[in-house]
Amino acid sequence: MKIGALEAGGTKMVCAIGDEDGSILKREVFPTQTPDITMPLLIDFFMDEGIDALGIGCFGPIDPNKCSATYGYITSTPKLPWKNYNIVKTFSEALNIPIGFDTDVNAAALGEAAWGALKDCEVGIYITIGTGIGVGVCINGNPLHGLIHPEAGHILIRKMANDNYKGKCPYHSDCFEGLASGPAIEDRWGKKAYDLKDVPEVWDLEADYIAQALVNYILCYSPNRIVLGGGVMHQDQLFALIREKVTEYLGGYVRSDAIIKHIDEYIVPTGLGEDSGIKGSIRLGYMAYHNLI
Amino acid sequence: MKIGALEAGGTKMVCAIGDEDGSILKREVFPTQTPDITMPLLIDFFMDEGIDALGIGCFGPIDPNKCSATYGYITSTPKLPWKNYNIVKTFSEALNIPIGFDTDVNAAALGEAAWGALKDCEVGIYITIGTGIGVGVCINGNPLHGLIHPEAGHILIRKMANDNYKGKCPYHSDCFEGLASGPAIEDRWGKKAYDLKDVPEVWDLEADYIAQALVNYILCYSPNRIVLGGGVMHQDQLFALIREKVTEYLGGYVRSDAIIKHIDEYIVPTGLGEDSGIKGSIRLGYMAYHNLI
Numbered sequence A, B: 001m002k003i004g005a006l007e008a009g010g011t012k013m014v015c016a017i018g019d020e021d022g023s024i025l026k027r028e029v030f031p032t033q034t035p036d037i038t039m040p041l042l043i044d045f046f047m048d049e050g051i052d053a054l055g056i057g058c059f060g061p062i063d064p065n066k067c068s069a070t071y072g073y074i075t076s077t078p079k080l081p082w083k084n085y086n087i088v089k090t091f092s093e094a095l096n097i098p099i100g101f102d103t104d105v106n107a108a109a110l111g112e113a114a115w116g117a118l119k120d121c122e123v124g125i126y127i128t129i130g131t132g133i134g135v136g137v138c139i140n141g142n143p144l145h146g147l148i149h150p151e152a153g154h155i156l157i158r159k160m161a162n163d164n165y166k167g168k169c170p171y172h173s174d175c176f177e178g179l180a181s182g183p184a185i186e187d188r189w190g191k192k193a194y195d196l197k198d199v200p201e202v203w204d205l206e207a208d209y210i211a212q213a214l215v216n217y218i219l220c221y222s223p224n225r226i227v228l229g230g231g232v233m234h235q236d237q238l239f240a241l242i243r244e245k246v247t248e249y250l251g252g253y254v255r256s257d258a259i260i261k262h263i264d265e266y267i268v269p270t271g272l273g274e275d276s277g278i279k280g281s282i283r284l285g286y287m288a289y290h291n292l293i
């Protein structure tokens, strides 16, 4: 079986051809311009590959609800040319195959659940900390939708007393994303994040915000494991700091050995390297083909 | 079909006999003393009723995971005689019928989903604000477990600048439950909560904390509807205040008509009055009988 996969991002579009085991046979990257310019290039990539289905893990917000009038749309994104764009319809008309469509982070969670660090997890969550912060949720192999889809990167957390930065979220200023995304770090400290590697205060504060959010996710989702990805997590000293602070904030409340004794295996990096999103998109295509979503 | 139901609380045990439509045929309440004293009374109640299954919605934390060595236990509760007590085993040996076992709030969410305000919700959440604060989550008719079960009453929220109360949670002091449970209100203001009806500051502050938590739940769970129950919600002026503050905190971020246009039908009181928990326990019994959990 051949499956097309698109990881649609605000700056680049990653296209791949894969199979039902999540192997990637071919891959190409296109810059994200307008739909008029970019969509034909993507369609060209998939057109003559003989794929049986396509999976799309997409920047958002999107509408992944098949019963909705705006199913398949990228909805209120700040990337204006893509706002209210029906990306599923365009692919569907061009390729005429089953299409799976979800958020980039739900796709990443599905990919990690199928082949990566969230295997065998009843509830698995994938968090990206990069240009934005997003949370994907996979429950018994299925993505969480509900009303629309989780937007848990924007939860309210507590600003630390020693942090005078106002926050970068255009909607909430100092929500989790507003305080802890890559651009928030760079704005607060006036330097590129990767040039701040040797400034411990930066990562201590960052780990605190990430830990607060993780504590809220642990209490809300009761996940069996948590995967942290995205550009900011390249600072891998963060993991130890985050694990320590999560334990502190939880105050012994969630009495599971997974957290109390094995937190190193509970809060982990991606199992699929940089490929959680694109492999998750393969999984979405597979699920669409087999009517699993 | 006759189904036994137990809503097991820290102060009282509500027993009922019901049917598969959630009708209650008989009900009796026992004070919660020690297992030695209380369990025989409960077993007596159910013994000769010819019930086909029993559902238990239980105070916690509990272990609802059938594959776990401590399945059926009340685990780390501060009610010491019940700590590490295997309540499922005792009933199972006495009654020899299928037993459904979950948290009181997951049961309430299931009850509301089957017969109340969460009907037709892909994701429905039930929040009780009483002696403690608990959140039950029902996704496609099933309770959410994962690692253990949600403990979302204990999420971190922001203390308001004008609130000097230190918080009442023994684990986290000023988590949501620590700031907003009934006992926290009474401790902060030095009066019984129902005697504070006419003090607007009390409910303005309370609504703010509840709204902060709801915003985080909306962003995490993406629920199709939210039910608020528990003793504190008898102050029904809270609903309008909460809805207004949720809208404010969300800052227009979740662009769904359900929230933007119809918030009165989005954040609602229980559909089953005071019976969400006991009817949800009937539902648990039904699900156990039919191997649905």
Ligand SMILES: Nc1ncnc2c1ncn2[C@@H]1O[C@H](COP(=O)(O)OP(=O)(O)O)[C@@H](O)[C@H]1O
Pocket: A009, A011, A128, A129, A130, A131, A132, A181, A182, A183, A186, A193, A194, A229, A230, A231, A232, A233, A234, A235
């Ligand atoms: N090595 C690094 N250390 C710290 N931060 C980084 C590093 N590399 C990238 N970032 C941050 O991550 C952001 C990009 O995140 P990334 O996950 O790669 O992309 P996106 O979120 O746009 O998909 C950048 O804005 C930068 O702030």
Ligand SMILES: Nc1ncnc2c1ncn2[C@@H]1O[C@H](COP(=O)(O)OP(=O)(O)O)[C@@H](O)[C@H]1O
Pocket: B009, B011, B128, B129, B130, B131, B132, B181, B182, B183, B186, B193, B194, B229, B230, B231, B232, B233, B234, B235
């Ligand atoms: N009418 C009321 N107004 C405000 N608060 C109330 C009212 N009735 C009860 N409460 C509060 O709710 C708490 C009891 O919550 P309830 O949901 O009835 O029980 P529990 O949580 O123990 O199951 C009390 O501690 C009290 O603080």
Ligand SMILES: [Zn+2]
Pocket: A153, A154, A169, A170, A171, A172, A173, A175, A176, A177, A178
């Ligand atoms: Zn935000």
Ligand SMILES: [Zn+2]
Pocket: B153, B154, B169, B170, B171, B172, B173, B175, B176, B177, B178
């Ligand atoms: Zn707490």
